[in-house]
Amino acid sequence: MDIAGLDPSTLADSVKPLLDWRDVPVDLASLAALAAGLGWASGLRLYALVFVLGALERFAGAHLPGGLGVLAHPLVLGVSGLLLLVEFFADKLPWLDSLWDAAHTFIRIPAGAALAAAVMGDQSGALQIAMGLLGGTLAAGTHFAKASARAAINTSPEPVSNVVTSLGEDALFAGGMWTLIHQPLLFLGALAVFCVLAVVMIAMLWRFVARIFRRRPQATN
Template identity: 75%
Template sequence: MNPTDWLDRLPDPAPLLDWSGLPLDLASLAVLAAGLGWASGLRLYALVFALGALGRFGGVQLPGGLEVLTHSWVLGLSGLMLFAEFFADKLPWLDSLWDGLHTFIRIPAGAALAAGVMGDQGAATQVIAGLLGGSLAAGTHLAKAGARAAINTSPEPVSNVLASFGEDAMFLGGLWLLFTNPLWFALGLLVFVLFAVALIVLLWRFVKRIFRPRQRPATS
């Protein structure tokens, strides 16, 4: 018996998304690209670590160019940054500083991850996926950062911590739904986008009202 015969009996890696046999391979990749863009704007390091761990230890087949996330250095660095972000995100005003710095990281990372999903689908599809992922990362990041900045105007820290744990729960729930029920995730993402757009508009109006020059009373 060949010592390596046991390798041939191992099951093939499971795909990251399961559409229950539906012939929607490109559609499933598009939902995955959109989901990674959304998650990048919310919890980038947790996303990178989770994907890398699933590919490295969970027997999951990462599509396109995402296989690089299973590298030891990527796993180690993303795990370290995940640990730092978990605590930084729960400290008032430090979370807004963290969000401000990560404006230049989450958005391009979301675009890169979404494009990586389409690594085997051609350059044009990669560009489209990158634009989709970057746009969703930007919208999610702006809604998150704006909401947290508004919450930080409150003197008590409890609301900030609750908001951070709420984002953690949203990220974990969204990721689980993306991997197990992509169709439901797509519907939920549509609702989230509509809510995020409305929130960004309200926050923008609030900021404009704060910085609008006050009219001086007319003198007789």
């Protein structure tokens, strides 16, 4: 079912929209916001994102636009739920979290692009490509900001900071998804601020990590 261009009252009577724009029609702008949000969330908690989206359609009556409906398939829900649990614990162990992030450089970014493009599955190919590029870029920015922060934290010998940081990321993902669904305009504003801060943080953290590794050979002599 194509939700783009439908009257809000008609949409409310037929399906429960994933985005709540209050008095704003569900149109291409809301689909673009959703695509951006999925790109951002893919770089942070990909498996949780896939599981939550699928569960919303299968159990909460939400309608996923475009080609996202496949996420509600029991097989997809089962695999994403299992990987969600694995990531939840792997993300909280020192150094294993960085190895997990390194491996997922090749998973989160293309997945973010694919999910964002799937939002526009009922639209033109040009829109699908554009949203795919946007989603992949946002996924990459979020992923590298996360990976950079973890690399810096792992220079500390105590494990508590890893657990606290991981729980903070869990809370950020949950809060971001709630805001995306219920307050999309607020989410877009927060996303713009996040992108600026992520660029600054990546640059600062990589300089910090580079200094740490440059000092180590000198300390052994």
